[in-house]
Amino acid sequence: MKNILTLLAAFCMLSVFAGSSNAAPIFFDNFDSYTPGIPWPGEGNWTVTEQSVDLIGVGTAWDLLPGNGLYLDMDGSTGNAGTIESISIALAPGDYIFSYDIAGNQRGGGDDSVNILIGGGSLLNVTSIAGENVPFTTISLPFTVAVATSATISLDGVGGDNIGVLLDNIGIDSVDVVNVIPAPGAALLGSLGIGIVGWLRRRRKL
Numbered sequence: 001m002k003n004i005l006t007l008l009a010a011f012c013m014l015s016v017f018a019g020s021s022n023a024a025p026i027f028f029d030n031f032d033s034y035t036p037g038i039p040w041p042g043e044g045n046w047t048v049t050e051q052s053v054d055l056i057g058v059g060t061a062w063d064l065l066p067g068n069g070l071y072l073d074m075d076g077s078t079g080n081a082g083t084i085e086s087i088s089i090a091l092a093p094g095d096y097i098f099s100y101d102i103a104g105n106q107r108g109g110g111d112d113s114v115n116i117l118i119g120g121g122s123l124l125n126v127t128s129i130a131g132e133n134v135p136f137t138t139i140s141l142p143f144t145v146a147v148a149t150s151a152t153i154s155l156d157g158v159g160g161d162n163i164g165v166l167l168d169n170i171g172i173d174s175v176d177v178v179n180v181i182p183a184p185g186a187a188l189l190g191s192l193g194i195g196i197v198g199w200l201r202r203r204r205k206l
């Protein structure tokens with residue numbers, strides 16, 4: 001139920017972007033080019049800043065959700081959930097969508113969560129929860145930058161049992177908002193959210 005609520009919240013927040021005409025990728029990482037690690041020391045766009053995370057998936061003994069290449073287990077094999085931080089990302093004033101794929105631990109460990117902060121929490125500060133068996137689900141959250149800045153994405157796993165949420169496909173897209181749809185009904189909100197999620201997925205396959 002928590003997952004459904006999380007998704008509904010994301011869909012509702014997305015509704016203001018229903019009239020968007022342009023979007024441009026600012027940052028994206030699917031982790032597939034990195035070397036897996038248990039724990040993972042960080043590589044490329046990412047630095048592990050606290051405790052540990054694991055990078056698992058294809059080619060490892062822990063491909064819990066095949067077909068997604070490599071992905072993060074936010075509760076690392078030291079048994080203390082980790083925090084990773086991205087490189088600094090330049091953000092001009094405007095509207096953005098932060099998106100990520102989140103899945104449950106797939107190992108019977110109950111609900112797990114991750115705290116997500118952009119700009120130290122000044123631009124976006126959310127906690128995302130996934131039930132243990134939930135497959136990868138794309139969540140898209142809007143945020144606005146008022147003054148040009150450089151910001152990092154911080155992903156802070158919660159827990160200490162070595163099995164945490166799985167994360168993949170972390171991205172920021174800039175969005176030009178053309179039309180704002182005023183207060184549509186709940187059903188419309190849901191369909192708009194699903195439509196935008198589908199559009200983001202299609203676009204990434206190009």
Ligand SMILES: [Ca+2]
Nearest residue numbers: 030068069070
């Ligand atoms: Ca991946």
Ligand SMILES: [Ca+2]
Nearest residue numbers: 075076077162
């Ligand atoms: Ca782990």
Ligand SMILES: [Ca+2]
Nearest residue numbers: 109159163164
């Ligand atoms: Ca856990």
